[in-house]
Amino acid sequence: MGVRPEPPPRPTQPAPPRRAPAQRRATPPPRRPGAEAAQLLAALEPEDRLPYAIAFYAGLRRSEIYRLDWEDVLDGDHIATRLIVRRSKSEAGTSRRPPIVDNLRTVLVTAWERRGRPLSGKVVDRSVMSGKIAARVDAAWDAAGLNRITLHECRHTYASLLMAAGYTIKELMEFMGHADLQMVNRYVKLLPQP
Numbered sequence: 001m002g003v004r005p006e007p008p009p010r011p012t013q014p015a016p017p018r019r020a021p022a023q024r025r026a027t028p029p030p031r032r033p034g035a036e037a038a039q040l041l042a043a044l045e046p047e048d049r050l051p052y053a054i055a056f057y058a059g060l061r062r063s064e065i066y067r068l069d070w071e072d073v074l075d076g077d078h079i080a081t082r083l084i085v086r087r088s089k090s091e092a093g094t095s096r097r098p099p100i101v102d103n104l105r106t107v108l109v110t111a112w113e114r115r116g117r118p119l120s121g122k123v124v125d126r127s128v129m130s131g132k133i134a135a136r137v138d139a140a141w142d143a144a145g146l147n148r149i150t151l152h153e154c155r156h157t158y159a160s161l162l163m164a165a166g167y168t169i170k171e172l173m174e175f176m177g178h179a180d181l182q183m184v185n186r187y188v189k190l191l192p193q194p
Contacts, residue, residue, distance in 0.1 A: 037157055038103065043144040048137050050111050051124045055154030057104035057161070059176045062151050064088055068123040070112070073100065077117070079108050085177065093177025 037056040041049050051065045060068065064085050072084045082097040100108065111123070126133055128151065138148050149157070155176070162172050172178075 037154070037161070040141065040146055040149060041107070043140050043146055044137060045140070046110060046114065047126055048133055048140070050107055051126075051128045051133065051151065052137065052154055053104055053107040054124070055151045056157050057101050057107075058083060058098045059155050059158035059162075060085065060098075061089065061093075061155065061177075062128050064093070064177075065124055065128050065151070070118050070120055070123055073108055073123060074112075074119065077119075079105055079112065088177050090177060090179055096174060096177050098175040 041053055041056065044052065054060050054065050054068065055062075064087075067087055068083070068085075072086060074080055080100060082099050085093060085096045085098070088094045088096070108123070112118070115125075134150070141148055159172060159176060162175065167175075
């Protein structure tokens with residue numbers, strides 16, 4: 001027969017009082033990268049969803065979204081695996097080829113089919129340069145109880161998604177169209193580390 005172990009010593013201080021069940025806070029579910037982006041996009045009308053999806057999932061700047069043509073996202077008669085940024089504000093950003101991820105592909109395919117599968121012309125047929133789209137989007141998010149985010153902040157989200165997916169700083173620099181690491185480091189300082 002074995003010897004029974006001694007019970008642990010009793011604490012000298014009383015245990016803290018337990019909270020009443022009504023005061024307990026639910027543990028939030030673990031955050032998935034991109035969950036907020038998907039929620040924000042789902043609250044938008046399809047035509048307003050497109051430019052925000054391009055900013056969230058390809059990191060394009062407002063002017064790059066405005067210039068994006070169907071030839072830049074198509075490979076023959078289907079959506080390509082990468083899009084082409086033909087003109088950017090910097091030489092480093094011009095001719096870059098960020099990947100078209102599944103989330104963006106879904107939005108692009110929907111827009112392309114809704115317009116009759118054009119092979120040329122603007123991808124975003126509404127101006128992203130005026131404040132009209134931002135006003136519509138803000139109203140939709142407000143109605144859904146969501147916080148506002150700008151197109152440029154969507155670009156920051158793109159950097160965050162790349163970091164969470166394990167892309168390197170060099171890849172981040174390339175896909176976002178930055179000429180040097182200094183600019184990428186500004187983003188990285190603000191991002192949650194994977």
